Amino acid sequence: MAAEPNSLLLLLSALLVNNFVLAQFLGLCPFMGVTARRDTATAMAFATTFVLTLSAGLSYLLYHGLLVPFGLGYLNIIVFIVAIAGVVQFTELYLRHASPLLHQVLGIYLPLITTNCAVLAVALLAVQQELSLWQTLVFAAGAALGFVLVMIMFAALRERLSAQVPRAFQGAPIALISAGIMALGFMGFAGIDT
Amino acid sequence: MPGANPTDLATATLPPKARSAHLLWWVNLALLPGIAVMVFTLGTAYLWQLAIAGALAVSIESACLLARGQSVRLALDGSAVVTALLIGISLPPGVSLWVLSLAVLGGVGLAKQLFGGLGHNLFNPAMVGYALVLVSFPAELAVWPADAITGATPLDIISHRQSQTFTEAVSSEQFGNWGGLPWQWINLAFLAGGCVLLVLRLARWRVVAGVLLALGAAAALTYDAGSSLSNGSPLYHWFTGATMLTAFFVATDPVTHPQSTRGQWLFGALVGLLIFVIRAYGSYPDGAAFAVLLANAAAPSLDHWTLTKTKDEPEAEDKHEDVA
Amino acid sequence: MSTLDFLQPDPTTLFEQVAQAGIQGMGGGGFSTARKLRLAWQAKATRVIANAVECEPGINVDAALLAEHSPEVVQGLNIVMTAIGATQGVLAFAADFPKSTIKMLCQQFENQADREPDADSFAANQPSLSCTPITRTAGAGAERHLCQQLFGLSLEPTQYPIDRGVLCLNVGTLFAIQQAIVLGKPLRQRLVTVNGDTNWVSLGTPFADLLTLEEQPGAKTTRRYREGGHYTGKLSPPKAVVTAATNAVWLVEPATQTPCTYCSRCSDACPEALAPQTLHRLCTQPQVGAPSTQASPQSLSESALEANGLSRCTECGLCNNLCPSNIDLLGSFQQAKAQAREQALADARAHRAKQRHERHVSRTQARAQIALQRRESRRESRRLKQRGPDAWR
Numbered sequence: 001m002a003a004e005p006n007s008l009l010l011l012l013s014a015l016l017v018n019n020f021v022l023a024q025f026l027g028l029c030p031f032m033g034v035t036a037r038r039d040t041a042t043a044m045a046f047a048t049t050f051v052l053t054l055s056a057g058l059s060y061l062l063y064h065g066l067l068v069p070f071g072l073g074y075l076n077i078i079v080f081i082v083a084i085a086g087v088v089q090f091t092e093l094y095l096r097h098a099s100p101l102l103h104q105v106l107g108i109y110l111p112l113i114t115t116n117c118a119v120l121a122v123a124l125l126a127v128q129q130e131l132s133l134w135q136t137l138v139f140a141a142g143a144a145l146g147f148v149l150v151m152i153m154f155a156a157l158r159e160r161l162s163a164q165v166p167r168a169f170q171g172a173p174i175a176l177i178s179a180g181i182m183a184l185g186f187m188g189f190a191g192i193d194t
Numbered sequence: 195m196p197g198a199n200p201t202d203l204a205t206a207t208l209p210p211k212a213r214s215a216h217l218l219w220w221v222n223l224a225l226l227p228g229i230a231v232m233v234f235t236l237g238t239a240y241l242w243q244l245a246i247a248g249a250l251a252v253s254i255e256s257a258c259l260l261a262r263g264q265s266v267r268l269a270l271d272g273s274a275v276v277t278a279l280l281i282g283i284s285l286p287p288g289v290s291l292w293v294l295s296l297a298v299l300g301g302v303g304l305a306k307q308l309f310g311g312l313g314h315n316l317f318n319p320a321m322v323g324y325a326l327v328l329v330s331f332p333a334e335l336a337v338w339p340a341d342a343i344t345g346a347t348p349l350d351i352i353s354h355r356q357s358q359t360f361t362e363a364v365s366s367e368q369f370g371n372w373g374g375l376p377w378q379w380i381n382l383a384f385l386a387g388g389c390v391l392l393v394l395r396l397a398r399w400r401v402v403a404g405v406l407l408a409l410g411a412a413a414a415l416t417y418d419a420g421s422s423l424s425n426g427s428p429l430y431h432w433f434t435g436a437t438m439l440t441a442f443f444v445a446t447d448p449v450t451h452p453q454s455t456r457g458q459w460l461f462g463a464l465v466g467l468l469i470f471v472i473r474a475y476g477s478y479p480d481g482a483a484f485a486v487l488l489a490n491a492a493a494p495s496l497d498h499w500t501l502t503k504t505k506d507e508p509e510a511e512d513k514h515e516d517v518a
Numbered sequence: 519m520s521t522l523d524f525l526q527p528d529p530t531t532l533f534e535q536v537a538q539a540g541i542q543g544m545g546g547g548g549f550s551t552a553r554k555l556r557l558a559w560q561a562k563a564t565r566v567i568a569n570a571v572e573c574e575p576g577i578n579v580d581a582a583l584l585a586e587h588s589p590e591v592v593q594g595l596n597i598v599m600t601a602i603g604a605t606q607g608v609l610a611f612a613a614d615f616p617k618s619t620i621k622m623l624c625q626q627f628e629n630q631a632d633r634e635p636d637a638d639s640f641a642a643n644q645p646s647l648s649c650t651p652i653t654r655t656a657g658a659g660a661e662r663h664l665c666q667q668l669f670g671l672s673l674e675p676t677q678y679p680i681d682r683g684v685l686c687l688n689v690g691t692l693f694a695i696q697q698a699i700v701l702g703k704p705l706r707q708r709l710v711t712v713n714g715d716t717n718w719v720s721l722g723t724p725f726a727d728l729l730t731l732e733e734q735p736g737a738k739t740t741r742r743y744r745e746g747g748h749y750t751g752k753l754s755p756p757k758a759v760v761t762a763a764t765n766a767v768w769l770v771e772p773a774t775q776t777p778c779t780y781c782s783r784c785s786d787a788c789p790e791a792l793a794p795q796t797l798h799r800l801c802t803q804p805q806v807g808a809p810s811t812q813a814s815p816q817s818l819s820e821s822a823l824e825a826n827g828l829s830r831c832t833e834c835g836l837c838n839n840l841c842p843s844n845i846d847l848l849g850s851f852q853q854a855k856a857q858a859r860e861q862a863l864a865d866a867r868a869h870r871a872k873q874r875h876e877r878h879v880s881r882t883q884a885r886a887q888i889a890l891q892r893r894e895s896r897r898e899s900r901r902l903k904q905r906g907p908d909a910w911r
Contacts (some may be wrong), residue, residue, distance in 0.1 A: 008381055011768055038498070042480060044322030147462045153491050153492055153494075153495050155489075156494035156495040156497075156498055157316055157491060157494050157495075159494065159822075160312040160316055160799075161309070161316070162314035163308065163310070163387075163802075163803050164309075164310025164311060164314045164777075165308070165309060165310045165314070166262060166307075166308065166310075172500045174308065174309065177304070177308060178316060178317075179206075180314075181304075181305065181317050181322055181491075182486060182487075182488075184322070184325050184326065184329065184484075184487060185325070185484050185488040185490075185491055186484075186488070187329050187483020187484065188325070188468070188472050188476060188478060188483070188485065188487070189471075189472070189476060189484075189490065190476060190478065191475070191476045191477025191478070192262050192471060192472070192475040192476045192478050212778050212845040213842050214777075214779050215776070216842075217779070217781055217842055218779065232574045249896075250627040254771060268776070271776065273779075298662045311777060311905065312776075313778045313779050313780065314777070314778060315775035395781075395783075395786070396781070398782065438845060448779060448780035448781055449779060451787065453780065453782070453793045453796045454793065497796070501825055501826065
């Protein structure tokens with residue numbers, strides 16, 4: 001990826017070309033786990049969007065404001081994990097009081113996000129690519145929207161899977177094959193971010 | 195009152211009913227004009243390729259049906275042959291046998307039989323097979339016969355031209371008036387075959403219209419009369435590459451497109467738009483296969499969103515109150 | 519003779535007579551005619567449609583009946599109109615009936631129109647009678663379509679014609695009413711189109727006996743019969759018999775079912791603009807993509823069915839007969855509807871039980887609360903007593 005990519009390309013790249021789920025195989029756990037039903041998939045996807053963007057911004061501030069000045073860059077993984085866990089917990093606390101309705105919708109999915117590798121990956125990749133704060137946020141938003149896109153599409157797709165699938169392939173196998181074919185489709189976007 | 199028989203309607207026997215297998219064979223027949231032009235312009239290698247693909251598809255399908263304990267006669271319902279023909283047409287003539295076999299296996303075996311056979315596949319089998327070999331062996335698929343056109347398709351040339359303007363590139367001799375020779379004739383032939391499908395109601399016209407209108411609109415919006423950065427005119431996009439084949443024969447696979455009317459419009463438009471985006475900005479010269487696969491993936495969502503809601507949740511709750 | 523000679527002063531007596539004659543809707547619905555008349559009388563229906571619009575090929579009973587017995591049908595219409603106090607009667611017939619029948623009908627109604635004003639002084643409003651040809655299209659003979667076409671009434675999906683003051687009766691039913699009231703004959707036979715020939719058939723005749731007359735007796739076990747016309751007819755159970763609602767019987771070859779190809783023949787033809795192919799998929803496919811631990815996949819597909827309009831399906835069966843893959847779409851819909859009904863009943867039961875439990879809980883809590891308060895107040899008063907009145911300071 002270019003050192004100074006423009007924002008739109010950065011967004012498209014994270015959204016489609018290097019889609020976190022289908023091209024980089026991150027966040028597969030919720031992708032397979034909660035897409036059996038459309039409503040849970042939607043709730044999870046939007047909860048992740050929220051946390052992902054927030055934690056990416058926070059990680060940037062922590063890394064450039066705290067770790068780099070003290071020469072502690074190598075601690076980034078631990079610090080980011082703590083930051084993500086903190087963001088998730090604070091988000092949950094805040095939501096419970098500020099918007100009980102939203103809390104009810106996102107409910108149990110918020111704590112699950114702590115273990116979503118895509119969230120950590122966004123923070124780490126943003127640091128690795130030396131993105132600015134604005135670019136980090138755009139990158140995170142693109143990744144999150146890409147996550148939402150494939151989660152919702154895949155949940156609807158899974159509902160369509162037939163009972164005629166050979167028994168050995170029913171359940172997770174055919175879901176993974178469908179995801180593979182979806183990823184094949186996403187490979188068609190190769191090159192539109194340059 | 196015996197023998198009271200005033201109208202002819204009563205003596206009529208059951209009206210002739212369409213049969214699924216017959217309908218699917220009609221799709222094969224409708225492909226013939228396009229195939230004929232392809233064989234004529236690109237060489238008879240195509241015929242062999244299509245025949246091999248067809249035989250392979252039927253045998254793979256038979257094997258799968260046997261393994262699943264179903265009637266082997268289903269393999270001859272025409273759907274496997276449609277898939278084989280579409281794969282055979284998409285691959286360049288004279289492509290290696292193993293690439294062809296792999297594509298057919300991916301299409302019929304992976305994308306169709308593994309999902310439960312005819313009517314249960316979520317993705318267009320032919321496009322899965324084609325995309326599979328396209329991303330795996332790009333070099334094998336880039337070789338088009340030298341006697342028909344010089345090595346590359348018009349889309350390749352447009353995609354990889356350096357500083358030539360669009361008109362310069364297009365004015366070279368392998369280009370015809372619209373989409374480049376012989377592609378414009380091939381596309382015209384598929385258009386003719388596709389009209390048969392529309393008349394027989396084997397393809398939903400909304401999907402076809404969606405693809406062509408969206409592709410044309412996207413091309414028209416970004417058309418700048420042929421500079422070196424131009425992406426080509428609507429006419430060029432309509433009559434080049436696999437446009438007509440995709441619009442009439444691939445996107446219109448009724449199993450994998452939405453069933454609601456608005457969903458079909460949106461599905462078609464999505465295919466058209468994605469074809470343009472991948473052609474104009476992506477690294478693959480033609481994006482039809484990917485566009486169809488992506489739209490297939492979106493089809494269940496489109497179906498869900500375009501559903502006409504009849505009852506709301508509160509009403510259901512009211513019912514409970516009444517009962518209580 | 520005037521229609522009124524046969525009329526009792528109290529319409530309910532007539533309804534009783536109709537009920538005793540065992541008359542049911544003979545257009546195919548089979549609804550009790552006496553009940554329908556009573557409903558129309560109570561709803562003060564002002565318009566009566568005599569329905570002779572056989573809107574699909576393969577049924578010929580209305581045309582045959584009108585060709586021979588149109589005076590009796592018109593008399594039946596008069597009886598019904600007078601009984602329920604309707605002011606407008608319309609005989610709707612298919613526009614492509616034989617010319618001779620149509621001509622006769624027109625004459626019939628001209629006579630009626632001439633005669634009616636001086637014939638009775640019973641009704642304050644003079645009834646008007648007319649006949650209207652209706653172009654045969656799929657579904658044109660359905661009650662709500664006729665209401666739309668004749669009177670411009672568009673009914674809500676939940677409404678019946680009677681809710682808008684329209685009573686719609688098949689001409690066969692009117693003929694049966696006339697026979698019952700005028701001649702005292704109960705309903706014992708009806709016209710049935712059997713493999714294309716329309717004949718009078720006794721009710722209760724097994725389908726197999728209808729066709730042995732003209733078919734070879736061999737291979738009887740594999741034979742199936744279809745009841746109804748070519749569009750909306752349904753495969754009958756093996757031992758079906760002629761009922762009041764049987765209008766046609768056809769011998770059919772059993773067909774093998776192949777997978778759905780989503781060809782949309784059914785959704786193109788569906789009179790209710792549903793998508794039978796989608797409904798069928800939802801009806802027949804369990805959620806295999808979903809792990810079984812997820813909450814009630816059953817209710818999920820049920821809500822999807824509801825959203826796709828399963829309850830709007832009138833079970834006309836057109837989709838079944840058009841399906842190129844010979845899929846029993848209608849059967850799967852009927853099964854799903856039955857399941858949904860059971861589920862709704864079970865839900866309602868559970869809901870009631872839950873409410874009962876909640877009321878119980880709140881009652882006990884309230885009681886406990888009151889007891890607690892009493893205890894508190896007693897303790898308080900005791901405390902105050904011990905401390906004496908100075909404690910307030």
